[in-house]
Amino acid sequence: MKTVYERADIVPLLAEIFRELGYEGTSLSRITERTGIGKGSLYHFFPGGKQEMAGAVLADVDGWFEHAIYQPLRKDDADQAIAAMWTNVNDYFCSGRRICLVGAFALDETRERFSAEIGDYFIRWIDALRSALMRAGCPEGEAQTLAEEGVAGIQGALVLSRALDDRMVFTRALDTLAKRLDAVMR
């Protein structure tokens, strides 16, 4: 018996493991244990080993945010895009049950491995949000501060809700942030 995988199917599985265990905590044996995918397959699709696996996961995450969050913020109706951001972020992070892999990588030495990808992810999030805020009538300086506050607030809400093991904390924090940005736009 022999199961055949595709690279595109493996990446989301890897993502969940890196999210839960972190980069250092993720070992090849635990990947095999939790997915059934052997080393042969893993090194066939990711010849660069663990580093390439994590890199592929980061690229996948980045692609999702670019499509689902950043592009709407840059191009669509500002009010609608910002409203959609809150609901999409709440769904994506499962109300705080899931964490942000990029944020987690930023905290420890894993950052050194992926500093470019990590920086890009947040820079583009903040820029896209600021763009939407300005189109909604917010002056530039205030829009930059608000955008940073919103993105940082989401990351902090993830930390806090996991620390307290309380998903309501995340949803509540998102709600407070949404109201704050809303208030400045009109």
Add this chain to the structure above:
Amino acid sequence: MKTVYERADIVPLLAEIFRELGYEGTSLSRITERTGIGKGSLYHFFPGGKQEMAGAVLADVDGWFEHAIYQPLRKDDADQAIAAMWTNVNDYFCSGRRICLVGAFALDETRERFSAEIGDYFIRWIDALRSALMRAGCPEGEAQTLAEEGVAGIQGALVLSRALDDRMVFTRALDTLAKRLDAVMR
């Protein structure tokens, strides 16, 4: 030649290493490499091994916050204590260069090892801040939300400033948070 240590001197050294490398990323050999302390000494002071070392570091961090942040928030003049919190937090985290070990542990599976300590640290921070806010004239419901927002905001600012490798982001975020809490108090 033989260097003699005390447990109290070792803990801060361990703290810095756990902060930079995370729990899984911190190995005994790297501790020895960066501190010169051998396994003999480490297991003499921490018979429980790595878990006890990290536990001692968490207790040390908790003690510092209890003394320098929480107690003033609960007992001293509210305005002064909150103002002191911002400057002390900015100093403690070196304007975002240092991260919060408790928050980092909360993000990955390390949380399972120390869930009680992690939960306590944040619960007491939020409670103390809410107490100060209420004494400063903030109604209870709003004080709870603001306290959570403040603590989460600090954690998010740490993530963001490290991700962007920009310490100004941290100082700016702290400033924005301070102004926000200040506005509601009067």
Add this chain to the structure above:
DNA sequence: CAATCATTGTACCGATCGGTACAATGATAA
């Protein structure tokens, strides 16, 4: 059918992991 080739399971590699055992060291106290 035969040949090709992407994919997979498994055995194996040296290095490092967390942890233990214990003798050497050196300060303290009788």
Add this chain to the structure above:
DNA sequence: TTATCATTGTACCGATCGGTACAATGATTG
């Protein structure tokens, strides 16, 4: 001085680490 005892350096343990080699598998193509 001698005995005691906390402290340390070092050698060692089995397990696991990330990674490699390669033959077996099986779908695809001519």
